[in-house]
Amino acid sequence: MDPSSKPDGDESPVSLPSEHRFQLLVNAIKDYAIYLLDAQGRVSSWNTGAERLKGYTAEEIVGQHFSRFYTPEDIATGLPVRALKFAREQGKFEAEGWRVRKDGTRFWTNVHIEPVLSEAGELIGYAKITRDMSQVRFSEQALYASEQRFRLLVEGVRDYAIYMLDPAGRVTNWNAGAQLIKGYTAHEIMGQHFSRFYTPEDQRDGVPAHALQTALAEKRYEAEAWRVRKNGTRFWANVVIDALFDEAGRHIGFAKITRDITERKKAQDEMERAREALGHAQKLEAVGRLTGGVAHDFNNFLTIIRSSVELLRRSGADEERRERYIRAIAETADRAALLTKQLLAFARQQPLRPEAFGIAQRVRSMSQVIETMLGSSVKVSLFLDAPLDAAQADPNQFDTALLNMVINAKDAMPDGGTLTVSARNVDEVPAVRRHAAVKGAFVAISVEDSGSGIEPLTLGRIFEPFFTTKPATKGTGLGLSQVYGFAKQSGGEIDVRSRVGEGTCFTLYLPRAAGEAGTATQSGTTDAPQETRPLSILLVEDNEEVGQFATGLLAAVGHSVVRAASAKEALKFLETDRPKVDLVFSDVVMPGMDGVDMAKEIRRRWPGLPVVLTSGYSHVLAVDGDHDFALLQKPYSIQELEAFLDRAMADCDRPATG
CATH class of the missing domain: 3.30.450.20 (PAS domain)
Incomplete structure (x- = not known):
């Protein structure tokens, strides 16, 4: 037979049938189950990926209804039927959910169904793609x-x-x-x-x-x-x-x-922008509350001071009333100074003087103050007998933080209750306010009350400055923000756990000290000054008004004063008149060389000359620990000033000059 001739009816196709090409195509894909359903939902084709994902061979599954891949719960709710109806009416159906393999195991899938229409627009079936989303990676099996x-x-x-x-x-x-x-x-x-x-x-x-x-x-x-x-x-x-x-x-x-997936990215970007906008709004709200709170409190302080000064100016005020006005000015100035310290504590920029001290001894020394503050209706229990390492922090700021936590507990127990103070060594700060846990050596001090507890919505805001649920006359809202700022600046943390109706527990975490505990001076006390003797003081202050006032104050207590308006001027003066100077008293923040750098230079060139620094706010002192100069914080009393000057002279072995 002629090889080119063909029997009748034996015509070789020009190309493979479309169904065959489709089957060869989809069989090439292993990571997606791609198959066809007829109009009633029965499986009419089956690819290799479907067999691998679902466990059925083509012989086992072709002709079966696709609902057998669904869980019994989904079948009971009619999900398979609804999926086909949705795809038919909307043009596609896409969802994620549990599906069932031949062996009964379940896997989480992404399912995509689209209707397949004839050229005349009639529904002839559905194209279905299923992907196993529980797999992290596609199978690494080589494809043939x-x-x-x-x-x-x-x-x-x-x-x-x-x-x-x-x-x-x-x-x-x-x-x-x-x-x-x-x-x-x-x-x-x-x-x-x-x-x-x-x-x-x-x-x-x-x-x-x-x-x-x-x-x-x-x-x-x-x-x-x-x-x-x-x-x-x-x-x-x-x-x-x-x-x-x-x-x-x-x-x-x-x-x-x-x-x-552009639409999904747009939605994610919009959500991120919304988060940023919310965070910005919350920051603005906190700044507004902070500004308003400061203005309110300082206006109250200034009202008292101004009124007292005007009454003192009036003639006819007897000695008793004059003393009352002077006392009001002094007490108001102390309250304003305390407010400033609390604000700096929240900002984590007050100049702390950390040292090693014993927590148990510190708390016990304050127990009488705590009991007096709480009153007889509150029982105080101390659990401080466990072996404790020394804490490394500012002991006076610790006292303030402890009292602020005690005051908060007192307000939560108006009808009495129990306050428990305990301490222990820990090697980790647990996860706090969505932050991860932190490994390290800490002393944990817990203050727990049996009071009313804190509402969950309030709990997230208690450390904000000027946020308070108390009446206007009961607090400024700065107490807990001081505790927060002190903890953070000390390298520690503050945690709070609370249940409404059951009580609240604050836990302050402070770093453990490497050495032995020192003997810190209790807050609110100063060393009694020795017998004051006249000193020759070099005052370094760039502000003219402050310089004149400080000169007058030092002169009023018996000292002779020479003022320099800058660190450069002070060093130049010392080069020629060093023997005439007993002590340098300098502000910290000045143009050019600041007080700390000047003090270091003085120590290098004249190691026997004592230096006392003073500042109302000094970011330099708050972050620079590379010095041990005495720091007198503004505002200060005459007694505190004299005590600092005497202590500085006592620490100097140089005999006084005339």
Whole structure:
């Protein structure tokens, strides 16, 4: 027979039937279950990925209703039927949920269903893609060459661009989803390099080549980034690239899936902007509350001081009333100074003087004050017998923090109750206010009451300055913010646990000291000054009004004063008149060289000359621990000034000059 002749009816097809091409295509994909359902939901085709994900062979599942993959609960609620109805009416159905394998095990999936229509527009079935989302990585099993040489064309899917690249990165086939997402027809893009989908900046940085190299080396590459459509517009894409190998292990190309997730990114970006706006609004609210609180309190203080001064100016005031007005001015100044210290504590910028001290001894020395403050209706229990290391912090600020926590507990127990103070060594600060736990050596001091507790919404704001739930006459809202600032600046933390109706427990974490505990002076007391003797003092102060006042104050207590308006001027004076100076008394914040640097220079050049520094606010002293100069905080009393000067002279071994 002539080989070119053909029997009647024996005509070789020009190309494979479309159903065969489709089956060969989808069988090339292993990480997605891609199959068809008929109009009633029965399985009519089955790919390799479906068999791997669900456990059924094609012989077992073709003809079966797809609802057998759903859990009994979902079947009971009619989810399979509703999914097909939704896809038919809306054009697609997409969801995540539990599905069931042949062996009964469950896996979490992403499911995509789209209706498949005939040329006449009639429903002939559904295209269904299922992905196992419980898997972190795609299977690394090599894909057979015969399963990867067919075009990845799934005409029923339009939300995924599914196509193949040759080993050099050129497009070898193209599906309808790729055309819809990227804008190119198959005729326009076949044979073109896939890097044209990348932004100019990604192309310049070599991102396309890196993606293929990663996929080849690790068998898989996944990323999210901007991609470019044919019309030049950009979209945010999720991209997965798998390297393909034949049976002999030779690299034959890449399988690529791209999805447009621009809307999801927009939603995420909007949420992030909303978070930032909320955070900014909260900061503005806190600043507004802080400003208002400071203005309110200082206006009250200034009202008392101004009124008292005007009454003192009036003639006819007897000695008793004059003394009352003077006392009011002094007490108000002390309250204003305390407010400033609390604000600096919250800002973590008060100049602390940390030292090693024993927590148990410190608390016991304050127990009488605590009991008096709480009254007889509150029982105080101290549990301080456990072995404790010394704490490294400012002991006077610790006293203030402890009293602030006690005051808070007192207000929570108006009808009485129990206050328990305990301390222990710990090696970790637990997670606090959404921060992770911190390892380290700390002493934990707990103050627990049996009071009314704190509402959950209030609990998140109790450390804010001027935030208080108390009546206007019962507190400023700065007590707990002082505790917070002191803890943070000391390198520690403050935690609070509370249950409404059961009580509250504050726990202050302070770093443990490396050495032995010192003997810190109790807050509110100063060393009794020795017999005051006249000194020759070099006052360094750049502010004219403050300088004149300080000169008059020092002269009033019997000292002779020479004033320098800058550190440079003071050093120049000392170069010629050093023997005439017993002590240097200097402000910290000055133009040019500040007081700390000047004091260091004086110590280097004249080591026997004592220096006392003073400041109302000094960020330098708050953060610079490389000095041990005496610091007198403004505002100060005459007694405190004299005590500092006497102590500085007592620490100096140099005999006094006349």
